[in-house]
Amino acid sequence: MKIAMLLAAATLAAASSADAATVKVKVTVENLAPANSISFAPLRFGFHNGSFDSFDNGSVAGAPIISVAEGGSGADWFPAFAAAEPNAVLGSVAGALLPGATASSMTFRVDTSVNRYFTFGSMVIPSNDYFIGNDDPLEYRIFDMAGNLLIGEILQTSDEIWDAGSEAFDPANAAFLVGGTNDLRTPQGGVVSFDFLELAGFNGLETAGGYTFDSQLTAGLPIYRISFTSSVVPEPASWAMMLIGFGAVGAAVRRRQRTAVLA
Numbered sequence: 001m002k003i004a005m006l007l008a009a010a011t012l013a014a015a016s017s018a019d020a021a022t023v024k025v026k027v028t029v030e031n032l033a034p035a036n037s038i039s040f041a042p043l044r045f046g047f048h049n050g051s052f053d054s055f056d057n058g059s060v061a062g063a064p065i066i067s068v069a070e071g072g073s074g075a076d077w078f079p080a081f082a083a084a085e086p087n088a089v090l091g092s093v094a095g096a097l098l099p100g101a102t103a104s105s106m107t108f109r110v111d112t113s114v115n116r117y118f119t120f121g122s123m124v125i126p127s128n129d130y131f132i133g134n135d136d137p138l139e140y141r142i143f144d145m146a147g148n149l150l151i152g153e154i155l156q157t158s159d160e161i162w163d164a165g166s167e168a169f170d171p172a173n174a175a176f177l178v179g180g181t182n183d184l185r186t187p188q189g190g191v192v193s194f195d196f197l198e199l200a201g202f203n204g205l206e207t208a209g210g211y212t213f214d215s216q217l218t219a220g221l222p223i224y225r226i227s228f229t230s231s232v233v234p235e236p237a238s239w240a241m242m243l244i245g246f247g248a249v250g251a252a253v254r255r256r257q258r259t260a261v262l263a
């Protein structure tokens, strides 16, 4: 009876860890585009409180999203993100991600009572300034307050590819093309808008990925998947309760064994 009670206490302690707000999470990306179609520069992302707004549809792109869209680097994006949200958890998944390829991030520790949202950006290559990313910082709420995953994956289709509007279409200055000079830039003077059709302008050109580009993109075609795997990290208080609980069970078992021997 006493052992049953102690076991119940230990189980309760273990269950209470499910209320912990901290999770270990890994981000996996998959390029779903057809063979010889678009590749992706590294994914830049942040788990955050929903206040960092990366860009706006119909507005001139700022330096942060331009660093993603034109260079794939996040050189201005990460500092802007960190300045807006000092407690955000920022990271990358390696690229270039060729058609059919998959890659995963390292494991991040995220306090989901603070950072429940996910914002991302990745340059579409080859291109001058094309990218995928979320306009609305509140679009992807990944965790609930207890750290449970609300969204297992984010699927992007061809219609969700953005033209940053900052650099004009120019194969000679496009990233990821053999002979292209990514450092050069012809200002476009446009605004951020959806477009994937212009990418077909690169058809027949050699990429740095070792294949001849062939867009093949049609409306609604899945091109990219971001998925999450996470586990709740028990809080120190829960661990202490669990250890006390199991210790007490062990002691009770030992007492009972002693009693059995004596009997």
Ligand SMILES: [Ca+2]
Pocket (backbone or CB within 6 Å): 053, 054, 055, 056, 057, 134, 135, 136, 137
């Ligand atoms: Ca926005």
Ligand SMILES: [Ca+2]
Pocket (backbone or CB within 6 Å): 128, 129, 130, 163, 164, 165, 166, 167, 168, 169, 188
């Ligand atoms: Ca452009």
